[in-house]
Amino acid sequence: MDDSLEEAVQSLFDAQDDDSLPYLIHRQETVTRGELRERVAKQAAVFAGYGIGPASTVGLRTPPSFTQVEVLLALWRLGAQVLLFDFRLKPAEVAGLRASCRPQFMVSAGANVRATFGFRSEYEVLTERQSGGRPAATDHRLVQFSSGSTGRPKVIGRTARSLTEEVDRFAGVAGMPGRGDRLLLLSSTAHSFGLVAGLLHSLAAGVCVVFAPRISARDILRTAVDHRVTALFGVPMHYELLAAAVDPPALPELRVAVSGGELMPPPVAARFAERYGVRVGESYGTTESGVVAMDTSGALRPAVGRAAPGVVLRQHHGELDVALAQSPYLFGSGGAQYADGWLHTRDRATVDASGAVRVHGRADSLVVIGGLKVDLVEVENVLREHPAVEQAVLVHEDVTEAYVTVTAGAGQPSAEELLRWCRERLADYKLPRVVRLLETLPRTSNGKLLRQAAALRSAR
Known part of the structure; x- marks a missing residue:
């Protein structure tokens, strides 16, 4: 060869x-x-x-x-x-x-x-x-x-x-x-x-x-x-x-x-x-x-x-x-x-x-969308770079959803604004379908953020 x-x-x-x-x-x-x-x-x-x-x-x-x-x-x-x-x-x-x-x-x-x-x-x-x-x-x-x-x-x-x-x-x-x-x-x-x-x-x-x-x-x-x-x-x-x-x-x-x-x-x-x-x-x-x-x-x-x-x-x-x-x-x-x-x-x-x-x-945070691998952590990191975002967690079942909390006193960005932020920084196939703003994100007993769709949806 x-x-x-x-x-x-x-x-x-x-x-x-x-x-x-x-x-x-x-x-x-x-x-x-x-x-x-x-x-x-x-x-x-x-x-x-x-x-x-x-x-x-x-x-x-x-x-x-x-x-x-x-x-x-x-x-x-x-x-x-x-x-x-x-x-x-x-x-x-x-x-x-x-x-x-x-x-x-x-x-x-x-x-x-x-x-x-x-x-x-x-x-x-x-x-x-x-x-x-x-x-x-x-x-x-x-x-x-x-x-x-x-x-x-x-x-x-x-x-x-x-x-x-x-x-x-x-x-x-x-x-x-x-x-x-x-x-x-x-x-x-x-x-x-x-x-x-x-x-x-x-x-x-x-x-x-x-x-x-x-x-x-x-x-x-x-x-x-x-x-x-x-x-x-x-x-x-x-x-x-x-x-x-x-x-x-x-x-x-x-x-x-x-x-x-x-x-x-x-x-x-x-x-x-x-x-x-x-x-x-x-x-x-x-x-x-x-x-x-x-x-x-x-x-x-x-x-x-x-x-x-x-x-x-x-x-x-x-x-x-x-x-x-x-x-x-x-x-x-x-x-x-x-x-x-x-x-x-x-x-x-x-x-x-x-x-x-x-x-x-x-077994990790990778998902496959349209035949392309997307790391949910990468998208979370981009959302966290927004000056008003404190934390972000993504889940993917049928679609990719982002759950976000904002920094106290930073003003409330709209879901559309956060989607625009992502769109300017990420390939289209990586974008979350929806962004949901929460007061707090659910965590495990030892303080880790939960990446579970059911728990995040029930926190809305």
Whole structure:
């Protein structure tokens, strides 16, 4: 297996012998593997002109697009360490991450970007050198960010070997899309499942990746029909949309549908299967390790699948651990979540005699919303930064609710004001749905704040 990501990128292209195979499709636009190869080479030449090369650290913040794929592969081809920012993060969040990681360059969408909920194939990119930037101190070539159990984002690094091994793992999972398949990719390409299972595995396997112009049942279904998709990757929200569609068309060529990023509610999976005749499979993983367990058939639900090829698991004190050769955490952000060769996922789980993994929920303050991890402590900390807020507790059941007390004599902020405060500082998917002001917050007998929805609601 290649230890150099420059060689790994080349191997993704070389895995198939036909450069005329379509790789990316959006509406009527198609990029073949050969065209992508040329675009990546041109982008790499431009970035080299800025002085980007081996061990350069580059923050990448572009919306999902053909451009995002080209730029990412071009930077990797040059040997750069890429810090992949979710485009939905607010400027304050990005600034905080940049301050802790100090990339030497930022590559972002240029002046032609606009607020949009749809997919666009092309964006101009702006490359800026950052003062005080530092070169990579490790061999990690992909850096991602995930909510941490203390409210401080975790900085997670993946090596070239880690990424190429994960591509191989997906190739070894029965039922994964292969050469000639057309995959409608709804999962975020800034996160592990969409990036590795959706983009990188597809490039290696000869799969054509199709994007919908907007995330609506109408646009997804029209795209699926127009491009005769055979596979679908998304999160439960996407399947819920499709299961609720009025008079949907038949999708006779669809043979595999997989949900990743968040546990699929069995009723949603059942409604989708009834509507379209395809069971929804499950892919369970972490940003730190990539895929952990997978079942493309959906036959093992409520289990999320069996361990992916090469993954070693253990059930430890009621939680799931994954064997990793080295800590994936950078800048001391992982705390005690990695120790003695094991990643502690903090997911409560059981593994049965057949090896099927069943996940029962989180053991800490992390919740999953729309396939994205949100740390309730992070949102609480943002609320506490408001000059009038004394304490804040968040709970998440069907929706995220914030319960807040204010400092004596500070004046009473409205719930709308506190929501605006959060909206200016947090990505939209992290925002509480409602904010409730209380005179006091319930506490345990030893004085700890209660994070229990029933107790908080009864205190209103």
